[in-house]
Amino acid sequence: xxxxxxxxxxxxxxxxxxxxxxxxxxxxxxxxxxxxxxxxxxxxxxxxxxxxxxxxxxxxxxxxxxxxxxxxxxxxxxxxxxxxxxxxxxxxxxxxxxxxxxxxxxxxxxxxxxxxxxxxxxxxxxxxxxxxxxxxxxxxxxxxxxxxxxxxxxxxxxxxxxxxxxxxxxxxxxxxxxxxxxxxxxxxxxxxxxxxxxxxxxxxxxxxxxxxxxxxxxxxxxxxxxxxxxxxxxxxxxxxxxxxxxxxxxxxxxxxxxxxxxxxxxxxxxxxxxxxxxxxxxxxxxxxxxxxxxxxxxxxxxxxxxxxxxxxxxxxxxxxxxxxxxxxxxxxxxxxxxxxxxxxxxxxxxxxxxxxxxxxxxxxxxxxxxxxxxxxxxxxxxxxxxxxxxxxxxxxxxxxxxxxxxxxxxxxxxxxxxxxxxxxxxxxxxxxxxxxxxxxxxxxxxxxxxxxxxxxxxxxxxxxxxxxxxxxxxxxxxxxxxxxxxxxxxxxx
Ligand code: HEM
Numbered sequence: 001x002x003x004x005x006x007x008x009x010x011x012x013x014x015x016x017x018x019x020x021x022x023x024x025x026x027x028x029x030x031x032x033x034x035x036x037x038x039x040x041x042x043x044x045x046x047x048x049x050x051x052x053x054x055x056x057x058x059x060x061x062x063x064x065x066x067x068x069x070x071x072x073x074x075x076x077x078x079x080x081x082x083x084x085x086x087x088x089x090x091x092x093x094x095x096x097x098x099x100x101x102x103x104x105x106x107x108x109x110x111x112x113x114x115x116x117x118x119x120x121x122x123x124x125x126x127x128x129x130x131x132x133x134x135x136x137x138x139x140x141x142x143x144x145x146x147x148x149x150x151x152x153x154x155x156x157x158x159x160x161x162x163x164x165x166x167x168x169x170x171x172x173x174x175x176x177x178x179x180x181x182x183x184x185x186x187x188x189x190x191x192x193x194x195x196x197x198x199x200x201x202x203x204x205x206x207x208x209x210x211x212x213x214x215x216x217x218x219x220x221x222x223x224x225x226x227x228x229x230x231x232x233x234x235x236x237x238x239x240x241x242x243x244x245x246x247x248x249x250x251x252x253x254x255x256x257x258x259x260x261x262x263x264x265x266x267x268x269x270x271x272x273x274x275x276x277x278x279x280x281x282x283x284x285x286x287x288x289x290x291x292x293x294x295x296x297x298x299x300x301x302x303x304x305x306x307x308x309x310x311x312x313x314x315x316x317x318x319x320x321x322x323x324x325x326x327x328x329x330x331x332x333x334x335x336x337x338x339x340x341x342x343x344x345x346x347x348x349x350x351x352x353x354x355x356x357x358x359x360x361x362x363x364x365x366x367x368x369x370x371x372x373x374x375x376x377x378x379x380x381x382x383x384x385x386x387x388x389x390x391x392x393x394x395x396x397x398x399x400x401x402x403x404x405x406x407x408x409x410x411x412x413x414x415x416x417x418x419x420x421x422x423x424x425x426x427x428x429x430x431x432x433x434x435x436x437x438x439x440x441x442x443x444x445x446x447x448x449x450x451x452x453x454x455x456x457x458x459x460x461x462x463x464x465x466x467x468x469x470x471x472x473x474x475x476x477x478x479x480x481x482x483x484x485x486x487x488x489x490x491x492x493x
Contacts, residue, residue, distance in 0.1 A: 031077055036385040038081050040072035064398065070382040076223035078104075080391040081381075084398035086405050086429045088382055092394055096379065097436035102126075104374035104391035107225035108218060108235060112242045116286050117294030118441065119302055119371065125286040129295060132275055132287075134441050136268050140186060148344050150185045151449055154178055155341060155456035161194055162457065168466035168487040171315055172308075175453075176203050179308040180300070182449050187296050188252055189267030202248050203304070205241040210305045212238050213479040242297070249293045268296070303442050306366050307449050309482045310432075313364030313475075314357070314454055316483050317412050319465045320473065324414060325458065328353050329493070332459045338493075342455040344448060350455075351424035355417035357450050361432045363412050366480045368397035370434055396431055397481075405429035461490040 010018065031043070041063070063071055069088040073080045083092050092100050102122045105115070113120035118129045140147050158178040162171075177194040180203055185191055192199035212218050212234040221228045221235040228235060253269055262274040272292045279287040318325040335349045336342050347354055373392045378385070386392065401409040406416055406429065419425045433440035440446070457463070465471065471486030 031074065031079075033072070033079070034385060034387055036383075037079075038070045038072040038382075038384040038386070039067045040074070040082075041067075043074040068382070070384050075219075078222075078391060080393060081375075081384075081386050082393050082395060083381070084395040086399045086402045089394045089396070089399050089431070090428075090435070092373075092381055092392065093431075093434060093436035093439075096381065097438075099376055099379040100373040100392055100394075101437050102374050102376050104372050104389075106372055106391075107222050108213065108238065111225075111239060113294055113297070114290070116291050117298045119298045121286070124284055125291075128279075128285040128287070129291070130441055132272070133268075133295065133299065136271050137186070137442065137445055139271075140267075147182075147186070147445065148448060148452075151182055151452045152341050152343070154181050154185075154191065155452055157181070157191075157194070158453060159456055159460050162461055162490055163492065165490065168469070168489050170485055170487050172312060172485065173200075175311050175315075176207065176304065176308045178453065179311065179449060180304045182307075182445070183300055183303045185267070186445075187268045187299060188256075189270070198248075202245055205244055206300065207305065209238050209241050210301075210480055211478040214477050245300075246293050246297060249296045250289075252296075253289065253292060268299070299442070302440070303446070305480055307446050309366045309480050310361055310364050310446075310450060311453055312483050313366070314360040314450075315457075315463055315488060316471060316473070316486060317356075317360050317363070318458070318463050319471065319488060321412060322464065324356060324412075325463065328356055328455075328458050329462070332455055336455070336459060338459065342452055342459060344451065346455070347451055351418065351422060352414065353455060354424045354451075355414040357454055358417045358427075358430060359412060359414045361450070362400045362406075362416065362430060363410075364481070364483075365397050365400050365432070366482070367432065367434075368395065368477075368481045370394045370396045371438070373438065394434070396434060399429050399431045402429055460493060462493055464489050464491070 063082070064084045069083065069085040071082050073082060083089055103109075103115075103120050106120075109120050115121050116125065116129075118126065118133055121129060137147075158174065161174045161178070165174075174194060177192075177200070180199075181191040184199070194200070215234055218234040218238060221233070256267075256269045257273065260270055260273050262270070262277065265271045265274065269292065272287065272295065276287045276289075276292070279285045318328075331350050331352045332342070335346055370393065373394065375386045375388055375390045375392060377388050379388075380386070399405070403409050405427070407413065408416075417425055417427060417430075433443040433446070466487050466489045469487060472484050475481045475483050
């Protein structure tokens with residue numbers, strides 16, 4: 001009877017208001033935080049904190065100041081805990097590594113990586129693929145044509161390409177080509193010419209994806225994946241680019257299968273095909289053609305842009321701080337000279353250069369937000385309760401700039417990695433590759449490439465600003481943090 005009266009007295013406007021208030025209540029109840037959940041900015045109904053600027057390079061510091069080193073955001077109805085500062089990030093990545101070892105389901109990544117391969121998978125499949133990749137990287141680090149030898153070969157092509165540049169030029173394409181060749185050598189057993197149109201177009205598609213993935217409009221797909229999958233936007237470009245890249249990878253895999261010889265593996269694809277045979281009776285390990293495509297994509301994605309961007313930061317710092325460049329060159333001349341190529345054994349004798357490379361990684365800060373994780377079980381961190389399944393983001397940028405750990409956190413200062421008598425010193429808060437069980441699997445390869453490329457270039461060239469141009473040290477937030485485009489002038493030494 002009462003319900004009937006209410007129904008009769010409601011006009012259209014009242015129904016709209018009633019419906020809205022009802023949805024609001026459902027949203028509040030559904031998204032209510034458990035007790036002792038990390039605090040955070042007040043979320044908007046339905047959308048959460050999606051309009052909170054996700055520029056963690058600067059904004060995170062303000063949020064951490066307001067809410068503490070462990071705070072929360074809400075993207076749609078997905079809660080996310082943000083962890084910052086060396087102490088808390090170390091606690092989550094190292095001390096409680098087992099609690100945060102898995103990846104959450106991020107719709108933008110899920111659509112591409114399908115939770116197989118290495119970087120976005122979990123559980124047994126992830127462990128098997130990570131073990132396989134780490135083993136392959138180690139295996140190719142040894143032998144007659146070791147990884148070091150392959151990188152040295154690429155150094156020759158890299159320096160030749162620099163030599164052919166007559167005037168000011170943007171080093172992006174050459175550096176990306178050279179770095180991607182070290183990865184290509186690992187995966188396909190071959191390098192590609194820097195002007196190989198097919199491979200260059202794959203690299204361009206990839207760079208565009210990395211750029212777009214950091215954009216707020218692409219991030220919106222993570223909030224409304226079902227709706228946005230039918231609408232245009234940057235997410236559609238990302239998906240179409242990855243489709244072209246994976247089609248290219250499938251083509252390479254088909255070619256490999258034609259003359260594959262398991263007793264004479266040439267590269268990662270050959271080794272994976274052998275692993276597929278061995279693991280036939282173990283489908284849970286996920287060694288199949290799709291797994292191979294995504295594993296190759298993982299290594300290209302995680303290995304190319306990050307390393308090339310670090311080198312771009314490195315060259316930028318060298319033109320901004322010519323005195324540092326001169327000191328590196330002095331050390332190169334003293335330890336290596338001009339008559340032979342740099343090799344990895346030189347590194348221990350070159351503490352200043354080693355410190356400069358560490359500092360360019362620290363201040364370059366190319367993966368500022370790390371990769372996302374999730375709580376595998378109910379966990380306590382910093383006195384807060386984080387329920388099982390909650391997405392967690394460890395802000396590596398806040399570690400690399402932590403004022404409690406670094407003497408001059410925002411200034412380029414190789415002294416961070418030098419003792420008083422000029423010896424190299426390790427720093428615990430140096431975490432550009434992250435840390436713990438999920439840390440970068442390509443760290444050793446990346447460190448080899450950075451050292452050999454950087455020393456080879458400065459052995460042969462002096463790099464300087466172009467007349468009348470003043471490149472900025474403020475970078476652009478892609479999925480990585482990259483320098484704004486700049487040009488250099490090089491002169492042979
Ligand atoms: C300067 C260069 C590089 C930087 C700064 C870098 C940084 C990172 C970071 C921060 C992560 C996330 C770790 C985490 O979730 O806690 C990662 C993961 C990963 N990196 Fe790198 N990386 C670099 C080069 C490479 C290279 C050369 C390769 C390939 C050979 C590679 C392969 C991977 C893979 C496969 C993962 C996913 C690991 C997993 O989920 O278990 N990275 N990297």
